[in-house]
Amino acid sequence: MSGPAIxxxxxxxxxxxxxxxxxxxxxxxxxxxxxxxxTGLDALEFTLAGAAGVAVGTALFHDPTAPLRILDELRxxxxxxxxxxxxxxxxxxxxxxxxxxxx
Numbered sequence: 001m002s003g004p005a006i007x008x009x010x011x012x013x014x015x016x017x018x019x020x021x022x023x024x025x026x027x028x029x030x031x032x033x034x035x036x037x038x039t040g041l042d043a044l045e046f047t048l049a050g051a052a053g054v055a056v057g058t059a060l061f062h063d064p065t066a067p068l069r070i071l072d073e074l075r076x077x078x079x080x081x082x083x084x085x086x087x088x089x090x091x092x093x094x095x096x097x098x099x100x101x102x103x
Contacts, residue, residue: 002035002036002057002058003036003038003058003059004036004038004042005036006035006036007035007036007037007038007042007045008036009035010033010034010035010036010046011033011035011045011046011049014031014033014046014049014050014051015049015050017031017050018031018049018050018091021050022050022091025091027052027090027091030052030053031050031051031052032051032052032053032054032055033046033049033051033053033054033055034054034055034056034057035057036058037054037055037056037057037059037070038059038066038070039070039073040069040070040071040072040073040074040075040076040077041073041077042070043070043071043073043074043077044074044077044078044081044089047074047086047089047090048089048091048092048093049091050090050091051090052087052090056070074086
């Protein structure tokens with residue numbers, strides 16, 4: 001399996017890695033995440049879970065420009081939530097942050 005159907009699993013794994021690698025919040029070990037990433041909102045979810053970087057896989061089969069589109073969408077999502085930069089969002093607990101996309 002690949003694509004959006006698996007995203008909850010690697011996102012949960014990213015959260016677990018963040019808790020283990022950064023028990024003191026130091027962010028010394030960069031965490032890279034991938035698995036089901038398709039939109040900027042998906043990238044934000046991984047970022048808030050602690051990913052210092054994200055990778056795009058299966059989405060490239062359907063859209064070779066997916067990384068550029070996702071980056072643009074991520075910038076919009078970060079700005080909409082008041083983050084000045086990507087690094088400000090990395091590992092930020094999602095309290096009060098609504099991650100659901102448009103219905």
